[in-house]
Amino acid sequence: MYFLKNLDNYQKGSIFTIEVLNFYGRDRKMTIYEIKRIHETKTDGKYFSHQNMKFFNQTLKMFRVKKISDTIYRISAPSYWSGKLMGISKAEFNSITGELKTL
Numbered sequence: 001m002y003f004l005k006n007l008d009n010y011q012k013g014s015i016f017t018i019e020v021l022n023f024y025g026r027d028r029k030m031t032i033y034e035i036k037r038i039h040e041t042k043t044d045g046k047y048f049s050h051q052n053m054k055f056f057n058q059t060l061k062m063f064r065v066k067k068i069s070d071t072i073y074r075i076s077a078p079s080y081w082s083g084k085l086m087g088i089s090k091a092e093f094n095s096i097t098g099e100l101k102t103l
Helices: 032-042 050-055
Strands: 002-006 016-020 064-067 072-081 084-094 100-102
8 A cells, every 4th residue: 555645854744755555564665667656746757758768778667676765766777779788777766856866
């Protein structure tokens, strides 16, 4: 079960973040789909744009998510050019601001 929780102690209640809980109340990491949704609602959301994903021959299914802290997640996915591995796309996601910082 997912829900938005107001975090008054961050910025006077003006910032919301996702507190992700499973049915037993334990923390779990966010999915790439949740990260994309938050990123697109809080920022310009160009990291996951159709043009960018197509250029790097990526899909959301390719992305892996690693929880670094309560609010920071590291995402990564392989990039291909003409069927050959070109490199790895890496970024850090801040769930409070919704920003992605490319690594």
